Amino acid sequence: MFDRHHAVWPENMPRHLSLPQTSLYTNLEVSALRYPQRDAINYYDSPITFAQLKQQVDALAGYLQALGVEKGDRVLLFMQNAPQFIIGYYAILRANAIVVPVNPMNRAAELEHYLEDTEAAVAICGQELLPAIAPVVGKVNLKHVIVAAYNDYITRDTDLPLPPEVQAPAVTLDNAAHISWKTVMDADKQPSELLVGPDDLAVFPYSSGTTGAPKGCMHTHASVMATCVQGAVWSHGTTESVTLATLPYFHVTGMQGSMNSPIYGGSLIVLMTRWDRQVAAKLIERYRVSRWVNIVTMAIDLLSDPEVESYDLSSLENIGGGGAAMPAAVADKLFHLTGLRYMEGYGLSETIAGTHINPTDRPKSQCLGIPVFDIDSRIIDVESGKELGPGEVGEIVTHGPQVFQGYWKRPQETQKVFLELDGKRFFRTGDLGYYDEEGYFFIVDRVKRMINASGFKVWPAEVESLMYRHPAIQESCVISTPHERRGESVKACVVLRDDMKGTLTEQAVIDWCKEEMAAYKVPQVVEFRDELPRSPTGKVMWRALQEQEWAGHQQQAS
Known part of the structure; x- marks a missing residue:
């Protein structure tokens, strides 16, 4: 057992945690039983109590079962951060099924893979994403899509600027396969017996690899429970904690740190659908936010606001996350403003968030941290x-x-x-x-071939496979290119078919990619080449292109 870090272990922190031997849904059930009238969510000034949250989770779970969802079935959850994401997540679990969280930036071609792989018959989506998923209804197994309008949960007046998708009222649905959220809630169906426990599968976050096809990471209720509880304890979370949720919930860090941990602890989630640094600052001030899990680029953006010092951020007790190393100068500015050191951590989809986190009393900069409870x-x-x-x-x-x-x-x-x-x-x-x-x-x-663009993991082989759908592209090799703000970004070296050369521009390829894939995967640079370098065995030498790209930029900088 690796124990070198025990000498710097946080004072008065246990080294072992006994984890609940229950389902994740039980966390919500217990918090609703203990704190029924306590606010579980505050959504742009509109509150939802734990009792209301549980009631709506159960209603959706019952409806899912009425649609034929059974134990072990996979259900796609395709939406931005909103109360309906939380309700959908826990309802799928309550229906004894498995949550498949999907990046809302994905398009129809990418959704087809998730549907083929999971054989999901039901999806829950935000109404602004219906155009992306509607074309694949009826393909593979998908039969029903429950459509949520975020505006339904804006129940009180607010002076906060709302994102367009939150302002939009519910649209009329004219397809029998599309079911409105209101229809589901009005039906108020009750689910059958809860059958799942710690060893049953609960969540499949998808992680891409060098083969190009995203892979479902099989997590049980027990493995998700682990980082949910560990994160709460490590950050000294209590029932009085207030968590600002800005990281997307489809991503394991946001899912665990800003959703599952607060629900486990019975504390308040202050929820944002889209990042807006001024709204975030107002919410921290207004609701005395104590915990903020983010990616480094969000913290940098907040601190870049010339008005940031006009907000009262004194309630913050813990700010941390990952996605990229925190620049020392930014960390110093954060400390000057809040008195807090940014708590960097490390985890993957395969570990459902953090395995390593910096000690709260002895953090090191640009460091993954130390292995947390029961990690070797x-x-x-x-x-x-x-x-x-x-x-x-x-x-x-x-x-x-x-x-x-x-x-x-x-x-x-x-x-x-x-x-x-x-x-x-x-x-x-x-x-x-x-x-x-x-x-x-x-x-x-x-070791893996991966591009880290502002915390989003881009797998070159996946982008290449999507680009091959373009009729003019004969070959594509995707590499990283330096980017001043994002650290690195996506570049595609492209060989066109002989009969298509001279018929389109690099920008035309970029524009096509914007229609076919999530925005963070889209190549920011396309370079046409006559051929790609190959090894003696015929394999494209992507590493040679990668080294050439970065070496060229270093020479320009010098």
Whole structure:
């Protein structure tokens, strides 16, 4: 067991946590029983109590079962942050089914993969996303789409500027396969017996890989419970905590830190559908927000507001997240403004959020942190699997209660990402890093081929596979390119078919990509080439292109 970090373990913090042996839904049930009239959610000044939340969760769960959803079925949850996301998430679990959270930036072509892979017959979506999912209704297994209008939950006047999709009233649905949220709530159907427990599958966040096709990470109620509870305890969460939810809920960090943890603790979620730095500052001030889980780019944006010092942010007790390293100058500005150090952490979809977090009393900058409760992490040599010591760079591997069961319907890929050390099953993260003498972990590179654009993970092979749908593209190799604000962005080196050369521009390819894929995946730069470099075996040498790209920018900078 790795224990080098125990010397810097937070004072008065237990090293082991006994986790609830129940379903995630039970967390909501218990909080509603304890605090029925307490606000669970505040949505742009409109409150929802725990009793109301549970009642609506049960009503949706009963309706899902009436549509034929059974234990172990997968249900797509395709919407932005809104009360209906939380209700949908817990209703799927209450219906004994499995939540498949889908990035709302995805388009029809990407949704087809999720539907084929999960065989989901039912989806719950925000009405602004209906045009993306409507074309695939009737394809594969999808039969029903429950459509939610976020505006339904704006029940009180507010002086806050609302995003367009939150302002929009519910539209009239004219397709029998599309069911309005109001119809579901009015039906008030009650679900049958809760059958799932800690060892049953609960959530499939999708993680892409070098093969290009996104893979469902199989998480049980127990593994999701682990980081839900660990995060609450590590950040000193209580029933009086107030959490600002700005990270998207489809992403495991937002899902756990800003939704599941507060519901477990019976505390308040102040919920935003879209990021707006001034709205965020007003909400922190208005509701005395104490916890804010975010990505670094959000913290940078808030601090860049010339009016930020005019807001009262004194209620904040914990600010942290990840997605990218926090620049030292920004961390210093945050400390000057709030007296708080940014708490960086590390986790993956496969670990349903953080396995490593910085100690609250001894954080280090641009550092993943230390392994938290009951986590055993090591550094191994990528080739030999030999365990390495302090300061030696290798692959980060981890063992703990939040590690996933494997990839849905992909036993061979599952086998590749696990190894045995000291009689325990360790997950190979694919990330290169090291730990220092005190047991703090740092990341230096990625074994996997991945682009990190403002915290969004972009997998080149997936973008390439989508680009091959373009009739003019013969070959595409996607790499990262330096970006002043995002750190790195997406670039596509493209070879056109001979008969199509000269018929379209690089911008035309970019515009086409915007229609076919999520915005964060869209290449910001397209470069036409006559050919791509290849190895003696014929494989495209993406690494050579990658190194050439970054070396070229370094030369320009110097």
